[in-house]
Amino acid sequence: MIINAGSVSLINSASVSANLRCPGCGQLGTFEPVFTNSQDFVFGNNIRVGERRCPNLGCRTLVFIFWQNNAILRTYPALRIDFDKAHVPPAVVSALEESITCHANECFIAAAIMVRKTLDELCRDRGAHGNNLKEQIRDLGTKIVLPKELLDGLDDLRLLGNDAAHIDSREYDQVGKDEVEVGIEFTKEVLKATYQYSALLTKLRGLKKTS
Numbered sequence: 001m002i003i004n005a006g007s008v009s010l011i012n013s014a015s016v017s018a019n020l021r022c023p024g025c026g027q028l029g030t031f032e033p034v035f036t037n038s039q040d041f042v043f044g045n046n047i048r049v050g051e052r053r054c055p056n057l058g059c060r061t062l063v064f065i066f067w068q069n070n071a072i073l074r075t076y077p078a079l080r081i082d083f084d085k086a087h088v089p090p091a092v093v094s095a096l097e098e099s100i101t102c103h104a105n106e107c108f109i110a111a112a113i114m115v116r117k118t119l120d121e122l123c124r125d126r127g128a129h130g131n132n133l134k135e136q137i138r139d140l141g142t143k144i145v146l147p148k149e150l151l152d153g154l155d156d157l158r159l160l161g162n163d164a165a166h167i168d169s170r171e172y173d174q175v176g177k178d179e180v181e182v183g184i185e186f187t188k189e190v191l192k193a194t195y196q197y198s199a200l201l202t203k204l205r206g207l208k209k210t211s
Contacts, residue, residue, distance in 0.1 A: 007044035013052075016040065016067075022054040023077040023104075024061030029054060029126055047073070061169055078104035087195045092121045096187060109164045111142050111180045116161020118187055119154065122194065133158050145194050153186060 013033040021028050033051035040050030048067040054060050066073040081100050085093045099114035116133070123136040126143050130136035137154045160183050164175045 006159050009042045010039045010044050013038040013040040013050045016048070016050070018052050018063075018065050018067075018072060020063075020065075020072065021082070022056065022059060022061055022073065023063065023079050023081055024054055024074065025056050025059035026080070027054075027056050027084050028135070029056060031055065031065070036061070037116070037208070039184045042070075049204070082102045083179070083188060084192070087199045089121070089195075090117060091190065092125060095121050096184070099180075099184060099187075103177075103184060106177070108176050108180045112164035112183060114162050115157055115180070115183045115187055118191075119157055119161070120189070128193075144194050146190065148195060150186075150190050156187060156191065157183055172202050 010034055014036060017033075019028070019030040020031060022031075031054060034051055034053050038050065040048050042048050046068055047066065051062055051064050060075070060171040061124055064076045066075070083096060083100060085097075099111045102108070102111035103136060104112060119137065120133060122128075123130075123133070123140050126140055128136045128140035128143055130139050132157065137158060140154070141151050159176065160179060161165060
């Protein structure tokens with residue numbers, strides 16, 4: 001992001017709030033200025049920079065926001081794709097969290113590689129065997145119960161990671177923001193079906209009356 005610093009002014013920030021998902025707690029909220037007399041920097045190309053604080057009293061993360069014509073360009077810390085980690089093994093969580101962090105910081109090639117790493121960890125956790133990830137994904141289908149669409153999509157995720165890691169791979173025209181976002185969302189659905197549905201079913205059955 002290029003800022004023309006030729007003309008810089010200060011303006012009271014009290015009139016400008018920001019509606020966004022907190023990069024700290026993940027909740028949606030209206031971010032207000034930190035103090036009533038806070039000021040924002042306004043640059044010559046109509047970019048406004050100021051600090052706002054999460055309204056969640058249990059969080060209160062401080063976020064620096066860049067606007068242009070009232071549209072949010074970027075925040076620091078960066079906004080992140082939300083991810084429910086409940087019942088997911090730590091190694092799988094770590095790989096996908098790293099992918100989400102890379103995506104939030106616009107490192108899309110690295111994010112795609114970490115999606116592939118997430119599949120590696122999923123196969124390892126479920127004891128899927130094979131000489132390469134393609135064979136391991138095929139074997140994974142015999143060890144977990146997933147809808148056919150999710151099983152079929154696992155190989156597409158593998159290819160996305162291949163394109164990111166190997167210059168001679170050409171399954172995708174490019175590996176960018178859109179491809180990575182879809183890859184992360186698809187991976188989340190696979191993990192939900194693998195690890196979280198059974199836990200939810202156990203909770204439901206625990207509510208049954210005992211005879």
